[in-house]
Amino acid sequence: MAVIEPPPLAALDGVSAGYGDHLALRDVTVDVPAGCIVGLVGPNGAGKTTLLRVLLGVLRPAAGTVHTPGAVGYMPQLGPAAWDFPLTALDVTLQGSYRRVGWLRRPGAGERRSALHALDEVGMGELADRQIGRLSGGQRQRVLLARALLQDAPLLLLDEPLSGADAPTEAAFMETLAAVRDTGRTAVVSTHDLGWAASQCDLLCLLAGRVVCYGPPAQVLDAELLAEAYGGAVIELGGVRILAPEGHHAH
Amino acid sequence: MHYLTDPLQFEFMRRALMAVALTGITCGLLGSYVVLRGLAFIGDALTHAVFPGIVIAFAIGRSILLGALVVGLATALGIATISRGGRVREDTAIGIVFAGMFALGVVLVSTLATYQSDVADLLFGQILGVSPTDLYLAGGAAAVAVGATIALNKEFALIGFDRDMAVAMRYPVFVLDLALLGLLTLAIVVSLQAIGNILVLAMLVTPAATARLLTDRLFSMQIAAAAIGVACGVVGLYISFWWNVASGGAVVLTTTAVFFVVLAATEATRRRPALAEAR
Numbered sequence: 371m372a373v374i375e376p377p378p379l380a381a382l383d384g385v386s387a388g389y390g391d392h393l394a395l396r397d398v399t400v401d402v403p404a405g406c407i408v409g410l411v412g413p414n415g416a417g418k419t420t421l422l423r424v425l426l427g428v429l430r431p432a433a434g435t436v437h438t439p440g441a442v443g444y445m446p447q448l449g450p451a452a453w454d455f456p457l458t459a460l461d462v463t464l465q466g467s468y469r470r471v472g473w474l475r476r477p478g479a480g481e482r483r484s485a486l487h488a489l490d491e492v493g494m495g496e497l498a499d500r501q502i503g504r505l506s507g508g509q510r511q512r513v514l515l516a517r518a519l520l521q522d523a524p525l526l527l528l529d530e531p532l533s534g535a536d537a538p539t540e541a542a543f544m545e546t547l548a549a550v551r552d553t554g555r556t557a558v559v560s561t562h563d564l565g566w567a568a569s570q571c572d573l574l575c576l577l578a579g580r581v582v583c584y585g586p587p588a589q590v591l592d593a594e595l596l597a598e599a600y601g602g603a604v605i606e607l608g609g610v611r612i613l614a615p616e617g618h619h620a621h
Numbered sequence: 622m623h624y625l626t627d628p629l630q631f632e633f634m635r636r637a638l639m640a641v642a643l644t645g646i647t648c649g650l651l652g653s654y655v656v657l658r659g660l661a662f663i664g665d666a667l668t669h670a671v672f673p674g675i676v677i678a679f680a681i682g683r684s685i686l687l688g689a690l691v692v693g694l695a696t697a698l699g700i701a702t703i704s705r706g707g708r709v710r711e712d713t714a715i716g717i718v719f720a721g722m723f724a725l726g727v728v729l730v731s732t733l734a735t736y737q738s739d740v741a742d743l744l745f746g747q748i749l750g751v752s753p754t755d756l757y758l759a760g761g762a763a764a765v766a767v768g769a770t771i772a773l774n775k776e777f778a779l780i781g782f783d784r785d786m787a788v789a790m791r792y793p794v795f796v797l798d799l800a801l802l803g804l805l806t807l808a809i810v811v812s813l814q815a816i817g818n819i820l821v822l823a824m825l826v827t828p829a830a831t832a833r834l835l836t837d838r839l840f841s842m843q844i845a846a847a848a849i850g851v852a853c854g855v856v857g858l859y860i861s862f863w864w865n866v867a868s869g870g871a872v873v874l875t876t877t878a879v880f881f882v883v884l885a886a887t888e889a890t891r892r893r894p895a896l897a898e899a900r
Contacts, residue, residue, distance in 0.1 A: 427791065428791070444786065444790075446789065450782050450783035450784075450785075452781060452783070455657055455778070455781060455782040456841075456842050457782060457839060458837070461778075462783075465779050465782075465783070468775055468779060468790065469791075473776075474772050476775065501837040504837075521790075
Protein backbone atom coordinates (compact mmCIF):
# COMPACT_ATOMS: atom_id res chain seq x y z
CA MET A 371 0.00 0.00 0.00
CA ALA A 372 1.22 3.44 -0.82
CA VAL A 373 1.91 5.67 2.13
CA ILE A 374 3.20 8.79 0.48
CA GLU A 375 3.25 12.16 2.11
CA PRO A 376 2.66 15.36 0.12
CA PRO A 377 2.57 16.65 -2.49
CA PRO A 378 -0.63 14.92 -3.53
CA LEU A 379 -1.26 14.15 -7.21
CA ALA A 380 -4.73 15.69 -7.00
CA ALA A 381 -6.59 17.50 -4.27
CA LEU A 382 -10.09 18.74 -3.58
CA ASP A 383 -10.57 21.36 -0.88
CA GLY A 384 -14.05 22.16 0.39
CA VAL A 385 -15.64 21.25 -2.95
CA SER A 386 -19.40 21.37 -3.43
CA ALA A 387 -20.76 20.49 -6.84
CA GLY A 388 -23.91 19.44 -8.65
CA TYR A 389 -26.28 20.15 -11.50
CA GLY A 390 -28.57 23.15 -11.45
CA ASP A 391 -29.77 23.91 -7.93
CA HIS A 392 -29.14 20.39 -6.69
CA LEU A 393 -25.78 19.84 -4.98
CA ALA A 394 -24.82 16.17 -5.37
CA LEU A 395 -21.70 16.70 -3.25
CA ARG A 396 -21.05 18.99 -0.32
CA ASP A 397 -17.81 20.10 1.26
CA VAL A 398 -15.48 17.42 -0.10
CA THR A 399 -11.85 17.65 1.02
CA VAL A 400 -9.70 14.82 -0.30
CA ASP A 401 -6.02 14.38 -1.16
CA VAL A 402 -5.20 11.81 -3.84
CA PRO A 403 -1.60 10.57 -3.58
CA ALA A 404 0.49 9.36 -6.52
CA GLY A 405 0.93 5.63 -7.14
CA CYS A 406 -2.26 4.16 -5.71
CA ILE A 407 -5.71 2.86 -6.50
CA VAL A 408 -8.55 4.85 -4.95
CA GLY A 409 -12.01 3.32 -4.85
CA LEU A 410 -15.09 5.55 -4.82
CA VAL A 411 -17.92 3.73 -3.08
CA GLY A 412 -21.35 4.63 -1.83
CA PRO A 413 -25.01 4.15 -2.73
CA ASN A 414 -26.63 5.31 -5.98
CA GLY A 415 -26.77 9.09 -6.07
CA ALA A 416 -23.94 9.37 -3.54
CA GLY A 417 -22.01 11.64 -5.92
CA LYS A 418 -19.42 9.21 -7.31
CA THR A 419 -19.82 10.30 -10.93
CA THR A 420 -20.09 13.93 -9.85
CA LEU A 421 -16.78 13.68 -8.02
CA LEU A 422 -15.15 12.12 -11.10
CA ARG A 423 -16.52 14.87 -13.35
CA VAL A 424 -15.12 17.51 -11.02
CA LEU A 425 -11.69 15.83 -11.13
CA LEU A 426 -12.04 15.61 -14.92
CA GLY A 427 -12.62 19.34 -15.11
CA VAL A 428 -15.91 19.17 -17.04
CA LEU A 429 -18.01 20.09 -14.00
CA ARG A 430 -17.10 23.36 -12.34
CA PRO A 431 -17.61 23.14 -8.56
CA ALA A 432 -20.07 25.56 -6.96
CA ALA A 433 -17.58 26.07 -4.15
CA GLY A 434 -14.07 25.01 -3.17
CA THR A 435 -10.87 24.49 -5.10
CA VAL A 436 -9.68 21.62 -7.29
CA HIS A 437 -6.11 20.74 -8.07
CA THR A 438 -5.41 18.08 -10.71
CA PRO A 439 -2.42 17.17 -12.88
CA GLY A 440 -2.52 18.63 -16.39
CA ALA A 441 -3.55 15.44 -18.18
CA VAL A 442 -6.28 13.12 -16.96
CA GLY A 443 -7.26 9.78 -18.53
CA TYR A 444 -10.93 8.86 -18.50
CA MET A 445 -13.22 5.93 -19.06
CA PRO A 446 -16.88 7.00 -19.15
CA GLN A 447 -19.53 5.03 -17.29
CA LEU A 448 -21.91 4.14 -20.06
CA GLY A 449 -19.43 4.23 -22.88
CA PRO A 450 -20.39 5.21 -26.39
CA ALA A 451 -23.91 4.68 -27.67
CA ALA A 452 -22.82 4.26 -31.29
CA TRP A 453 -21.13 0.86 -31.29
CA ASP A 454 -21.98 0.41 -34.97
CA PHE A 455 -19.62 3.27 -35.87
CA PRO A 456 -17.13 2.03 -38.50
CA LEU A 457 -14.07 2.18 -36.24
CA THR A 458 -11.73 -0.65 -35.26
CA ALA A 459 -10.52 -1.38 -31.72
CA LEU A 460 -7.25 0.29 -32.75
CA ASP A 461 -9.06 3.40 -34.06
CA VAL A 462 -10.95 3.74 -30.78
CA THR A 463 -7.77 3.28 -28.73
CA LEU A 464 -6.02 5.93 -30.81
CA GLN A 465 -8.68 8.46 -29.77
CA GLY A 466 -6.82 8.59 -26.47
CA SER A 467 -3.91 10.26 -28.29
CA TYR A 468 -5.97 12.92 -30.10
CA ARG A 469 -5.35 15.77 -27.67
CA ARG A 470 -1.63 15.09 -27.72
CA VAL A 471 -1.59 14.81 -31.52
CA GLY A 472 -3.46 18.09 -31.81
CA TRP A 473 -5.76 19.68 -34.37
CA LEU A 474 -5.42 19.03 -38.10
CA ARG A 475 -3.03 16.12 -37.63
CA ARG A 476 -3.38 12.36 -37.62
CA PRO A 477 -1.82 9.99 -35.11
CA GLY A 478 1.52 8.80 -36.53
CA ALA A 479 3.40 5.50 -36.45
CA GLY A 480 4.62 6.15 -32.90
CA GLU A 481 1.05 6.65 -31.63
CA ARG A 482 -0.07 3.49 -33.42
CA ARG A 483 2.69 1.53 -31.71
CA SER A 484 1.68 2.93 -28.32
CA ALA A 485 -1.97 2.09 -29.05
CA LEU A 486 -1.12 -1.49 -30.00
CA HIS A 487 0.94 -1.75 -26.83
CA ALA A 488 -1.99 -0.49 -24.75
CA LEU A 489 -4.27 -3.04 -26.43
CA ASP A 490 -1.73 -5.76 -25.65
CA GLU A 491 -1.72 -4.66 -22.02
CA VAL A 492 -5.46 -5.27 -21.73
CA GLY A 493 -5.23 -8.52 -23.70
CA MET A 494 -6.84 -7.14 -26.86
CA GLY A 495 -3.81 -6.94 -29.17
CA GLU A 496 -5.02 -9.72 -31.45
CA LEU A 497 -8.38 -8.07 -32.05
CA ALA A 498 -6.97 -4.62 -32.88
CA ASP A 499 -8.43 -4.67 -36.40
CA ARG A 500 -11.90 -5.85 -35.38
CA GLN A 501 -14.75 -3.35 -35.74
CA ILE A 502 -15.64 -2.18 -32.23
CA GLY A 503 -19.25 -3.33 -32.44
CA ARG A 504 -18.18 -6.87 -33.31
CA LEU A 505 -16.51 -7.27 -29.90
CA SER A 506 -18.16 -8.67 -26.78
CA GLY A 507 -19.16 -6.35 -23.94
CA GLY A 508 -16.10 -7.20 -21.87
CA GLN A 509 -13.79 -6.76 -24.85
CA ARG A 510 -15.28 -3.31 -25.55
CA GLN A 511 -14.65 -2.32 -21.92
CA ARG A 512 -11.02 -3.37 -22.31
CA VAL A 513 -10.65 -1.28 -25.47
CA LEU A 514 -12.05 1.74 -23.59
CA LEU A 515 -9.51 1.08 -20.83
CA ALA A 516 -6.72 0.92 -23.44
CA ARG A 517 -7.93 4.27 -24.79
CA ALA A 518 -7.76 5.77 -21.28
CA LEU A 519 -4.22 4.37 -20.89
CA LEU A 520 -3.17 5.95 -24.19
CA GLN A 521 -4.11 9.35 -22.79
CA ASP A 522 -0.81 8.86 -21.00
CA ALA A 523 -1.92 10.72 -17.90
CA PRO A 524 -0.66 10.44 -14.30
CA LEU A 525 -4.28 10.29 -13.14
CA LEU A 526 -6.84 7.81 -14.51
CA LEU A 527 -10.53 8.22 -13.76
CA LEU A 528 -12.62 5.10 -14.33
CA ASP A 529 -16.38 5.34 -13.83
CA GLU A 530 -17.88 1.93 -12.99
CA PRO A 531 -15.42 0.16 -15.33
CA LEU A 532 -16.35 -3.31 -14.09
CA SER A 533 -20.14 -3.23 -14.20
CA GLY A 534 -21.14 -6.41 -15.98
CA ALA A 535 -17.54 -7.36 -16.79
CA ASP A 536 -16.66 -10.99 -17.57
CA ALA A 537 -13.84 -12.85 -15.81
CA PRO A 538 -11.05 -12.20 -18.39
CA THR A 539 -11.98 -8.52 -18.45
CA GLU A 540 -11.86 -8.28 -14.68
CA ALA A 541 -8.46 -10.02 -14.68
CA ALA A 542 -7.15 -7.64 -17.36
CA PHE A 543 -8.34 -4.68 -15.26
CA MET A 544 -6.58 -5.94 -12.13
CA GLU A 545 -3.34 -6.43 -14.01
CA THR A 546 -3.56 -3.07 -15.71
CA LEU A 547 -4.41 -1.23 -12.50
CA ALA A 548 -1.45 -2.88 -10.78
CA ALA A 549 0.81 -1.69 -13.60
CA VAL A 550 -0.65 1.81 -13.30
CA ARG A 551 0.13 1.89 -9.59
CA ASP A 552 3.61 0.43 -10.05
CA THR A 553 4.53 3.18 -12.51
CA GLY A 554 3.61 5.87 -10.01
CA ARG A 555 0.28 6.73 -11.60
CA THR A 556 -3.02 6.77 -9.76
CA ALA A 557 -6.38 5.33 -10.73
CA VAL A 558 -9.60 6.63 -9.18
CA VAL A 559 -12.26 3.98 -9.72
CA SER A 560 -15.94 4.24 -8.86
CA THR A 561 -17.61 0.93 -8.10
CA HIS A 562 -20.67 -0.66 -6.54
CA ASP A 563 -18.71 -3.77 -5.62
CA LEU A 564 -17.51 -3.32 -2.02
CA GLY A 565 -15.82 -6.73 -2.07
CA TRP A 566 -13.72 -5.74 -5.07
CA ALA A 567 -12.98 -2.36 -3.53
CA ALA A 568 -11.90 -3.96 -0.24
CA SER A 569 -9.47 -6.34 -1.90
CA GLN A 570 -8.03 -4.18 -4.70
CA CYS A 571 -7.93 -0.57 -3.56
CA ASP A 572 -5.31 1.16 -1.43
CA LEU A 573 -7.70 3.86 -0.35
CA LEU A 574 -11.48 4.06 -0.29
CA CYS A 575 -13.63 7.13 -0.34
CA LEU A 576 -17.10 6.37 1.04
CA LEU A 577 -19.58 8.91 -0.29
CA ALA A 578 -23.17 9.80 0.56
CA GLY A 579 -23.55 13.31 -0.80
CA ARG A 580 -20.47 14.11 1.26
CA VAL A 581 -17.36 12.19 2.36
CA VAL A 582 -18.47 9.77 5.08
CA CYS A 583 -14.96 8.36 5.42
CA TYR A 584 -11.71 8.43 3.44
CA GLY A 585 -8.85 6.08 4.23
CA PRO A 586 -7.58 2.50 3.94
CA PRO A 587 -10.29 -0.14 3.30
CA ALA A 588 -10.03 -1.60 6.82
CA GLN A 589 -10.90 1.79 8.27
CA VAL A 590 -13.65 2.68 5.78
CA LEU A 591 -15.50 -0.65 5.62
CA ASP A 592 -16.82 -0.29 9.12
CA ALA A 593 -20.37 -1.44 9.85
CA GLU A 594 -21.42 1.85 11.40
CA LEU A 595 -19.94 3.97 8.61
CA LEU A 596 -21.53 1.77 5.95
CA ALA A 597 -24.88 1.97 7.69
CA GLU A 598 -24.50 5.74 7.78
CA ALA A 599 -23.79 5.87 4.05
CA TYR A 600 -26.18 3.22 2.77
CA GLY A 601 -29.05 3.56 5.19
CA GLY A 602 -31.17 0.42 5.10
CA ALA A 603 -30.07 -0.67 1.64
CA VAL A 604 -28.77 -4.11 0.73
CA ILE A 605 -25.03 -4.00 0.11
CA GLU A 606 -22.50 -6.54 -1.03
CA LEU A 607 -19.35 -7.10 0.99
CA GLY A 608 -16.84 -9.74 -0.05
CA GLY A 609 -19.48 -11.46 -2.15
CA VAL A 610 -21.87 -11.69 0.82
CA ARG A 611 -25.11 -9.75 0.77
CA ILE A 612 -25.91 -8.00 3.99
CA LEU A 613 -28.71 -5.71 4.98
CA ALA A 614 -27.32 -2.55 6.43
CA PRO A 615 -29.30 -1.47 9.49
CA GLU A 616 -31.73 1.43 9.11
CA GLY A 617 -29.76 4.65 9.26
CA HIS A 618 -30.52 8.33 9.23
CA HIS A 619 -29.50 8.67 5.54
CA ALA A 620 -32.18 6.42 4.03
CA HIS A 621 -34.06 8.13 1.21
CA MET B 622 -19.55 4.75 -78.04
CA HIS B 623 -21.35 7.88 -79.17
CA TYR B 624 -23.89 7.38 -76.38
CA LEU B 625 -21.15 8.38 -73.99
CA THR B 626 -19.30 10.97 -76.05
CA ASP B 627 -22.12 12.77 -77.85
CA PRO B 628 -23.40 14.66 -74.81
CA LEU B 629 -19.89 15.90 -74.08
CA GLN B 630 -19.96 18.12 -77.19
CA PHE B 631 -22.27 20.43 -75.30
CA GLU B 632 -20.81 23.02 -72.97
CA PHE B 633 -23.88 22.81 -70.67
CA MET B 634 -23.44 19.05 -70.38
CA ARG B 635 -19.78 19.34 -69.44
CA ARG B 636 -20.67 21.88 -66.76
CA ALA B 637 -23.50 19.63 -65.57
CA LEU B 638 -21.10 16.71 -65.19
CA MET B 639 -18.76 18.88 -63.14
CA ALA B 640 -21.69 19.93 -60.95
CA VAL B 641 -22.84 16.36 -60.22
CA ALA B 642 -19.26 15.28 -59.53
CA LEU B 643 -18.88 18.08 -56.95
CA THR B 644 -22.21 17.06 -55.45
CA GLY B 645 -21.23 13.40 -55.25
CA ILE B 646 -17.91 14.06 -53.53
CA THR B 647 -19.19 16.61 -51.00
CA CYS B 648 -22.37 14.75 -50.11
CA GLY B 649 -20.55 11.43 -49.86
CA LEU B 650 -17.98 12.72 -47.37
CA LEU B 651 -20.46 14.63 -45.19
CA GLY B 652 -23.34 12.24 -45.73
CA SER B 653 -21.33 9.59 -43.92
CA TYR B 654 -21.82 11.61 -40.74
CA VAL B 655 -25.50 12.12 -41.52
CA VAL B 656 -25.91 8.34 -41.68
CA LEU B 657 -23.63 7.44 -38.76
CA ARG B 658 -24.99 10.09 -36.39
CA GLY B 659 -28.61 9.78 -37.41
CA LEU B 660 -28.77 13.37 -38.66
CA ALA B 661 -31.20 12.65 -41.51
CA PHE B 662 -33.90 14.77 -39.91
CA ILE B 663 -31.55 17.72 -39.36
CA GLY B 664 -30.31 17.31 -42.94
CA ASP B 665 -33.89 17.38 -44.20
CA ALA B 666 -34.57 20.45 -42.10
CA LEU B 667 -31.54 22.29 -43.49
CA THR B 668 -32.48 21.49 -47.08
CA HIS B 669 -35.98 22.88 -46.56
CA ALA B 670 -34.76 25.83 -44.57
CA VAL B 671 -32.57 27.15 -47.40
CA PHE B 672 -35.66 27.52 -49.60
CA PRO B 673 -36.57 31.12 -48.59
CA GLY B 674 -32.92 32.06 -49.15
CA ILE B 675 -33.17 30.74 -52.68
CA VAL B 676 -36.40 32.62 -53.36
CA ILE B 677 -35.12 35.90 -51.94
CA ALA B 678 -31.87 35.70 -53.90
CA PHE B 679 -33.86 34.87 -57.02
CA ALA B 680 -36.23 37.79 -56.49
CA ILE B 681 -33.46 40.34 -56.04
CA GLY B 682 -31.40 38.86 -58.85
CA ARG B 683 -28.50 37.59 -56.76
CA SER B 684 -26.89 34.15 -56.85
CA ILE B 685 -29.35 31.63 -55.44
CA LEU B 686 -26.44 29.61 -54.10
CA LEU B 687 -25.30 32.58 -52.04
CA GLY B 688 -28.85 33.15 -50.76
CA ALA B 689 -29.17 29.49 -49.80
CA LEU B 690 -25.80 29.56 -48.06
CA VAL B 691 -26.57 32.58 -45.89
CA VAL B 692 -30.01 31.37 -44.81
CA GLY B 693 -28.76 27.80 -44.33
CA LEU B 694 -25.92 28.85 -42.03
CA ALA B 695 -28.31 31.04 -40.02
CA THR B 696 -30.69 28.08 -39.64
CA ALA B 697 -27.86 25.75 -38.60
CA LEU B 698 -26.92 28.24 -35.88
CA GLY B 699 -30.57 28.53 -34.82
CA ILE B 700 -31.09 24.76 -34.58
CA ALA B 701 -27.86 24.22 -32.66
CA THR B 702 -28.68 27.03 -30.21
CA ILE B 703 -32.28 25.98 -29.56
CA SER B 704 -31.38 22.33 -29.04
CA ARG B 705 -28.61 23.39 -26.66
CA GLY B 706 -31.06 25.21 -24.41
CA GLY B 707 -32.90 22.00 -23.53
CA ARG B 708 -36.33 23.61 -22.99
CA VAL B 709 -37.70 22.22 -26.25
CA ARG B 710 -36.92 18.71 -27.45
CA GLU B 711 -34.38 18.85 -30.24
CA ASP B 712 -36.47 17.16 -32.94
CA THR B 713 -39.43 19.36 -32.02
CA ALA B 714 -37.26 22.48 -32.32
CA ILE B 715 -35.99 21.31 -35.70
CA GLY B 716 -39.52 20.56 -36.93
CA ILE B 717 -40.73 24.01 -35.93
CA VAL B 718 -37.81 25.88 -37.45
CA PHE B 719 -37.69 24.07 -40.77
CA ALA B 720 -41.45 24.03 -41.37
CA GLY B 721 -41.50 27.75 -40.57
CA MET B 722 -38.63 28.47 -42.94
CA PHE B 723 -40.16 26.44 -45.74
CA ALA B 724 -43.50 28.18 -45.23
CA LEU B 725 -41.71 31.52 -45.50
CA GLY B 726 -40.31 30.33 -48.82
CA VAL B 727 -43.80 29.33 -50.02
CA VAL B 728 -45.24 32.72 -49.07
CA LEU B 729 -42.41 34.52 -50.85
CA VAL B 730 -42.92 32.40 -53.96
CA SER B 731 -46.60 33.29 -54.06
CA THR B 732 -45.59 36.94 -54.36
CA LEU B 733 -43.56 36.12 -57.48
CA ALA B 734 -46.51 34.95 -59.58
CA THR B 735 -44.69 35.20 -62.92
CA TYR B 736 -41.72 33.05 -62.00
CA GLN B 737 -43.42 29.80 -61.07
CA SER B 738 -41.58 27.63 -63.56
CA ASP B 739 -38.21 29.02 -62.47
CA VAL B 740 -39.09 28.20 -58.90
CA ALA B 741 -39.84 24.64 -59.92
CA ASP B 742 -36.27 24.52 -61.26
CA LEU B 743 -34.98 25.55 -57.86
CA LEU B 744 -36.96 22.85 -56.13
CA PHE B 745 -36.22 20.03 -58.53
CA GLY B 746 -32.84 21.10 -59.90
CA GLN B 747 -32.06 22.45 -63.34
CA ILE B 748 -28.68 21.09 -64.04
CA LEU B 749 -28.71 21.91 -67.70
CA GLY B 750 -28.72 25.59 -66.84
CA VAL B 751 -25.59 25.68 -64.67
CA SER B 752 -23.80 28.97 -65.29
CA PRO B 753 -20.00 29.28 -65.02
CA THR B 754 -20.48 31.52 -61.96
CA ASP B 755 -22.64 28.90 -60.25
CA LEU B 756 -20.04 26.29 -61.02
CA TYR B 757 -17.23 28.37 -59.50
CA LEU B 758 -19.31 29.02 -56.40
CA ALA B 759 -20.24 25.34 -56.08
CA GLY B 760 -16.58 24.40 -56.63
CA GLY B 761 -15.46 26.81 -53.91
CA ALA B 762 -18.10 25.56 -51.49
CA ALA B 763 -17.16 21.96 -52.25
CA ALA B 764 -13.46 22.69 -51.69
CA VAL B 765 -14.18 24.26 -48.29
CA ALA B 766 -16.55 21.45 -47.26
CA VAL B 767 -14.20 18.66 -48.33
CA GLY B 768 -11.08 20.33 -46.90
CA ALA B 769 -12.69 21.11 -43.54
CA THR B 770 -14.25 17.66 -43.24
CA ILE B 771 -10.92 15.95 -43.83
CA ALA B 772 -9.16 18.35 -41.46
CA LEU B 773 -11.69 17.75 -38.65
CA ASN B 774 -12.39 14.11 -39.43
CA LYS B 775 -10.90 12.62 -36.29
CA GLU B 776 -12.73 15.08 -34.04
CA PHE B 777 -16.05 14.54 -35.88
CA ALA B 778 -15.60 10.78 -35.59
CA LEU B 779 -14.83 10.99 -31.87
CA ILE B 780 -17.92 13.11 -31.16
CA GLY B 781 -20.09 10.84 -33.28
CA PHE B 782 -18.79 7.71 -31.60
CA ASP B 783 -18.45 8.85 -27.99
CA ARG B 784 -19.72 12.31 -27.17
CA ASP B 785 -19.16 11.94 -23.43
CA MET B 786 -15.48 11.18 -24.07
CA ALA B 787 -15.12 14.19 -26.37
CA VAL B 788 -16.54 16.40 -23.61
CA ALA B 789 -14.20 14.75 -21.09
CA MET B 790 -11.25 15.48 -23.40
CA ARG B 791 -12.39 19.13 -23.35
CA TYR B 792 -13.14 19.40 -27.02
CA PRO B 793 -15.41 22.34 -27.90
CA VAL B 794 -18.21 19.93 -28.79
CA PHE B 795 -20.86 22.59 -29.42
CA VAL B 796 -18.61 24.50 -31.81
CA LEU B 797 -17.69 21.30 -33.65
CA ASP B 798 -21.38 20.32 -33.95
CA LEU B 799 -22.07 23.75 -35.35
CA ALA B 800 -19.18 23.36 -37.79
CA LEU B 801 -20.62 20.04 -38.99
CA LEU B 802 -24.03 21.64 -39.56
CA GLY B 803 -22.34 24.49 -41.42
CA LEU B 804 -20.47 22.05 -43.64
CA LEU B 805 -23.72 20.16 -44.26
CA THR B 806 -25.24 23.43 -45.39
CA LEU B 807 -22.33 23.86 -47.82
CA ALA B 808 -22.96 20.36 -49.19
CA ILE B 809 -26.61 21.21 -49.68
CA VAL B 810 -25.72 24.42 -51.50
CA VAL B 811 -23.26 22.59 -53.74
CA SER B 812 -26.04 20.15 -54.65
CA LEU B 813 -28.79 22.68 -55.41
CA GLN B 814 -28.09 23.03 -59.13
CA ALA B 815 -27.62 19.36 -59.86
CA ILE B 816 -30.20 17.81 -57.61
CA GLY B 817 -32.59 20.53 -56.52
CA ASN B 818 -33.77 21.52 -53.09
CA ILE B 819 -36.20 18.69 -52.42
CA LEU B 820 -33.98 15.75 -53.32
CA VAL B 821 -30.65 16.85 -51.77
CA LEU B 822 -31.30 14.72 -48.70
CA ALA B 823 -31.12 11.59 -50.86
CA MET B 824 -27.59 12.50 -51.95
CA LEU B 825 -26.56 12.93 -48.30
CA VAL B 826 -28.11 9.69 -47.11
CA THR B 827 -28.27 7.08 -49.88
CA PRO B 828 -24.65 6.86 -51.13
CA ALA B 829 -23.33 6.91 -47.54
CA ALA B 830 -25.81 4.25 -46.43
CA THR B 831 -24.75 2.13 -49.42
CA ALA B 832 -21.07 2.60 -48.54
CA ARG B 833 -21.70 1.58 -44.91
CA LEU B 834 -22.95 -1.79 -46.17
CA LEU B 835 -19.64 -2.30 -47.95
CA THR B 836 -17.05 -1.40 -45.31
CA ASP B 837 -16.34 -1.28 -41.58
CA ARG B 838 -13.82 1.56 -41.83
CA LEU B 839 -14.82 5.21 -41.59
CA PHE B 840 -12.47 6.65 -44.19
CA SER B 841 -13.17 3.81 -46.66
CA MET B 842 -16.85 4.50 -46.13
CA GLN B 843 -16.40 8.19 -46.91
CA ILE B 844 -14.36 7.47 -50.04
CA ALA B 845 -16.83 4.81 -51.20
CA ALA B 846 -19.78 7.13 -50.55
CA ALA B 847 -18.13 9.87 -52.62
CA ALA B 848 -17.33 7.42 -55.43
CA ILE B 849 -20.88 6.05 -55.45
CA GLY B 850 -22.26 9.59 -55.44
CA VAL B 851 -20.11 10.66 -58.38
CA ALA B 852 -20.79 7.47 -60.39
CA CYS B 853 -24.54 7.66 -59.81
CA GLY B 854 -24.47 11.37 -60.61
CA VAL B 855 -22.81 10.78 -63.98
CA VAL B 856 -25.04 7.81 -64.86
CA GLY B 857 -28.15 9.70 -63.79
CA LEU B 858 -27.14 12.67 -65.88
CA TYR B 859 -26.73 10.55 -69.02
CA ILE B 860 -30.12 8.98 -68.34
CA SER B 861 -31.55 12.48 -67.98
CA PHE B 862 -29.91 13.53 -71.27
CA TRP B 863 -30.99 10.58 -73.41
CA TRP B 864 -34.46 10.05 -71.97
CA ASN B 865 -35.13 13.71 -71.38
CA VAL B 866 -36.20 13.36 -67.75
CA ALA B 867 -35.46 15.62 -64.72
CA SER B 868 -31.77 15.33 -63.83
CA GLY B 869 -32.22 15.42 -60.04
CA GLY B 870 -34.80 12.64 -60.11
CA ALA B 871 -32.69 10.52 -62.47
CA VAL B 872 -29.58 10.84 -60.27
CA VAL B 873 -31.46 10.06 -57.05
CA LEU B 874 -33.25 7.07 -58.59
CA THR B 875 -29.86 5.74 -59.71
CA THR B 876 -28.49 5.97 -56.16
CA THR B 877 -31.65 4.30 -54.83
CA ALA B 878 -31.29 1.43 -57.30
CA VAL B 879 -27.61 0.97 -56.40
CA PHE B 880 -28.51 0.94 -52.70
CA PHE B 881 -31.01 -1.88 -53.12
CA VAL B 882 -28.65 -3.90 -55.33
CA VAL B 883 -25.87 -3.59 -52.72
CA LEU B 884 -28.32 -4.35 -49.90
CA ALA B 885 -29.43 -7.55 -51.64
CA ALA B 886 -25.87 -8.57 -52.55
CA THR B 887 -24.48 -8.01 -49.03
CA GLU B 888 -27.50 -9.73 -47.49
CA ALA B 889 -26.73 -12.79 -49.63
CA THR B 890 -23.09 -12.77 -48.43
CA ARG B 891 -24.10 -12.32 -44.83
CA ARG B 892 -26.22 -15.47 -44.97
CA ARG B 893 -23.16 -17.55 -45.81
CA PRO B 894 -21.52 -17.73 -42.38
CA ALA B 895 -18.48 -19.66 -43.67
CA LEU B 896 -17.64 -16.75 -45.93
CA ALA B 897 -18.13 -14.18 -43.21
CA GLU B 898 -15.89 -16.14 -40.82
CA ALA B 899 -13.12 -16.28 -43.41
CA ARG B 900 -12.81 -12.50 -43.47
